[in-house]
Amino acid sequence: MSQFKEEPCMPVLVTQEAIGVKGMFVRTSNRAEQDVNTQKIAPLWQGFMQRSDVQSNTSSPIYGCYFDYESDVNGEFNVLLGLMKEQVEPINSELTKLNLEAGEYLRFRAKGEMPEVVIKLWGEVWQYFNDENCSYSRRYLTDYECYTATDGVDIYIGVNRKLVV
Template sequence: MKQITLDEKHIAGLSVRTNNISEMQPETAKIGALHQTFAQQAKVNYEKGACLYGVYYQYESDYTGDFNVLVGAEPDHVSSMAELEHVDLPAGEYLVFSGEGEMPQVVIDVWGEIWRYFSNADCVHYRAYTADFECYTSEKSVDVYIAVKEHTNK
């Protein structure tokens, strides 16, 4: 894990509203199907530095509430698709958790690491719940960026 400061990014893609409870049940999960739909309609050229994004935003509260998920790329990489939604990744401080391996298991494992990190009583960061995102840099690697804010009193 590392902490970085990011400038604002603009992402275009397809979105759904969901929650973690729904995503744990195959019959109600939406994120996997969203990734499949986007993959059928757009090609991400990893060799040219493109990144496939999974953006989590418009949090109802925290990880227990509803949130939106947008699967997409920077607009220059998805010009062939029509009717895209757009989301801005806010500038700010992010913790980056990384993993490599078979999808989707590596993503599940990285999110498990994130939840363990933030549930630790000694954690020195607070999640901001502004926008978090997955950046798929290849078909077998992912970086998950979690927006954080200054740690004050718990």
């Protein structure tokens, strides 16, 4: 049985430096991810976790990066699973390099059973930004998940402050 906190998490505004990540990526959409026959993120995770350079870097955070958005939550986007560039063999040319944008992010945090806790937390992220009283808008440049433990995830969403009129 899954263990979730039932109250929504409160995001924290953080300023992040640019982060260099290197890994494997796919292009997908939220619609495609709803169907087991068209989803690409789960197979990407399976392939990524089987890599020897990932298995040998157990102390390094794993990043799930979302970038190159077509539009918003309804459009296509790229997903890259990777490690910080310094943690990956520099000669591995089959991996894609990505620089996560520096700037303001809202950090959402949760602990629980994987992957359910991640799916639930993304639901809370979408609910937060759909609230008419939300003080931030998504930038849709780079967003990312950071896994530092087997039972926890931080989701960072790039934001702009909404102008109050």
